[in-house]
Amino acid sequence: MKNIGEVYPKAPSLCNCMNIRRASRATTQFYDEVLKSSGLTIAQLSLLRHIEGGELPTISELANMMRIDRTTLNRNVKPLVDAGMIVINPGKDSRTRQLALTEVGREVVVKGWELWGEAQASLKEYLGEDDLAKIIQLLSKLEALVP
Amino acid sequence: MKNIGEVYPKAPSLCNCMNIRRASRATTQFYDEVLKSSGLTIAQLSLLRHIEGGELPTISELANMMRIDRTTLNRNVKPLVDAGMIVINPGKDSRTRQLALTEVGREVVVKGWELWGEAQASLKEYLGEDDLAKIIQLLSKLEALVP
DNA sequence: TAATTATTAGTGTATATACACTTAATATTA
């Protein structure tokens, strides 16, 4: 298991938005470090995994699933296409395009998913069951700030 | 056509990193929207406010205060210098440079700070005292994941 | 069916993030 690192006392900011932004950066850095040998960031792994959930999604469907801005997703897809992990095919509708994983993409996800499990388990152990459940609930409520 | 946003329920993700990343995006969008008329983002307002806390900081000192990567801060400072809100003077040490607010910067902070208070109060009302206190505590613990 | 509206995707622009690396200057040590 990863060494989670020494806990220094760091007082929260007055601003709660900055508090969550710092926590988000730290959590991302932690997951990205664990995923490092897979060559994926946590954002990329999440994207790839959402493609295989059910029907092959269009850009807009994937953005809705991931609850991320569509134009952001559009940009995030590009390096994964360049790396040969995603292919973009014509969709049923001439306006749409369908995303799919390549064989390379599937292989990378397998590796990344394994490492992700370690990060996820470390976090669970670090926070404890109760605090983990509570923060999931509270983050969900924060997310609902925006429609 | 059916509304895709309602097809996918807003349940938390399996991945706790994505949960916090989504919550961070939503909270940022909420604060940015409230701050809109000031012309500042919450990240920019926070940066400007940290300059006036005590001694005028160098880039590295400010990065430590804000607990953000120094090179990120370096980039974030630029648009505020371009907008005439910050000036960069030589520091005591030839290696260092000292940041200070301009008169324009101080004026913008006054306006932004007022709006920030509204956003902060809205969030407090939205979450409630107990949940707000709890999430501040948990976010602080998450932040300590990284040294 | 022609005109209008809605949907889907993409682009321009700008900020936010951070790792790897470089340069310059100060501080420490052999």
Next chain:
DNA sequence: TAATATTAAGTGTATATACACTAATAATTA
């Protein structure tokens, strides 16, 4: 004091984020 190590800042590169806008296509309506 000369060599080395440390510190501060900046740059190259790349991903992540999102608003405003455009273009193309499909769906709806007059």
